[in-house]
Amino acid sequence: PVPPPAERAEAAERAARLLAPLLPEPLDHVLLQADLTAVAPGPLQRPLAEMLDVLADVESKGGATVYRFTPASVRRALDAGRTAADLHAFLAEHSRTPVPQPLAYLIDDVARRHGHLRVGAASSYVRCDDEALLNEILADKRAAALGLRRLAPTVLAAQADPAALLEGLRTMGYAPAAESAAGDVVITRADSHRTPPRTPPEPVPEGPPVPDDTLLSAAIRAIRAGDLAATAPRRPSGTPQAPGELPRTSSAETLATLQAAVLTGQAVWVGYVNADGAASQRVLAPVRVEGGYVTGFDHTADEVRTYPLHRITGVAELEED
Numbered sequence: 001p002v003p004p005p006a007e008r009a010e011a012a013e014r015a016a017r018l019l020a021p022l023l024p025e026p027l028d029h030v031l032l033q034a035d036l037t038a039v040a041p042g043p044l045q046r047p048l049a050e051m052l053d054v055l056a057d058v059e060s061k062g063g064a065t066v067y068r069f070t071p072a073s074v075r076r077a078l079d080a081g082r083t084a085a086d087l088h089a090f091l092a093e094h095s096r097t098p099v100p101q102p103l104a105y106l107i108d109d110v111a112r113r114h115g116h117l118r119v120g121a122a123s124s125y126v127r128c129d130d131e132a133l134l135n136e137i138l139a140d141k142r143a144a145a146l147g148l149r150r151l152a153p154t155v156l157a158a159q160a161d162p163a164a165l166l167e168g169l170r171t172m173g174y175a176p177a178a179e180s181a182a183g184d185v186v187i188t189r190a191d192s193h194r195t196p197p198r199t200p201p202e203p204v205p206e207g208p209p210v211p212d213d214t215l216l217s218a219a220i221r222a223i224r225a226g227d228l229a230a231t232a233p234r235r236p237s238g239t240p241q242a243p244g245e246l247p248r249t250s251s252a253e254t255l256a257t258l259q260a261a262v263l264t265g266q267a268v269w270v271g272y273v274n275a276d277g278a279a280s281q282r283v284l285a286p287v288r289v290e291g292g293y294v295t296g297f298d299h300t301a302d303e304v305r306t307y308p309l310h311r312i313t314g315v316a317e318l319e320e321d
Contacts, residue, residue: 027048078110
């Protein structure tokens with residue numbers, strides 16, 4: 001098990017006390033030399049070692065550590081926020097020898113050139129030969145969202161992307177123009193609306209398709225359903241209206257006949273009038289009668305269908321051969 005933090009801290013302190021007599025005392029100084037190096041005759045205190053790692057490069061290690069000062073290492077310290085005065089004071093405080101003139105010159109020379117060039121991020125810019133107009137834009141509170149700042153008397157940098165900058169300036173009442181990387185005005189054209197190209201028609205086959213098992217099975221089912229609908233005899237359960245037509249039956253008779261067909265599994269003749277008023281006769285094998293609807297397999301259409309009972313004009317049982 002991992003010991004609690006208090007026990008770990010106590011163990012670390014105890015180990016430090018036991019090792020302290022066996023280790024050299026950290027030093028708070030180095031020896032600066034005229035060849036732009038510094039020698040640490042032993043281990044250094046942590047703040048001194050961390051600062052030297054920024055200000056100089058380690059050249060060799062051993063009983064003594066040798067650090068070398070270079071323009072790149074001095075620039076690294078300046079990039080970290082130190083000034084030339086800070087570096088001079090640091091070296092004078094932690095060196096047992098005077099600061100050599102070559103090292104002082106190196107620091108001053110790098111510091112003099114440091115920061116002459118500035119690099120930053122900008123999403124877009126605004127340029128105009130009229131400085132007064134740019135001053136007016138900078139003073140406008142509506143331009144705050146664009147993140148404008150002056151880079152030169154005739155150039156403003158913006159944090160907004162070019163499209164947002166153009167839209168923002170136009171909203172403020174100005175008429176800016178977009179500019180390309182080469183400095184030319186970008187001409188925008190309205191999107192043209194054109195019909196898509198026509199897709200080539202499907203090639204016309206030279207002959208009828210070769211029938212497969214699925215097509216043949218569907219054809220056989222359709223033929224059998226048509227034969228059954230055309231030749232199935234019917235036994236009327238009411239008074240015929242005319243030769244070849246189904247008798248009209250009452251709602252009670254229709255419901256009773258369909259329910260009986262559900263129980264026996266027999267198909268029946270059904271007279272049906274659709275929503276357009278067209279009458280038809282169908283051979284239906286009911287499987288469910290409920291809620292004012294009858295559902296069953298329609299042999300005439302060769303599929304399961306559902307019909308409302310109020311549109312059924314009459315039913316007749318199929319006569320047995």
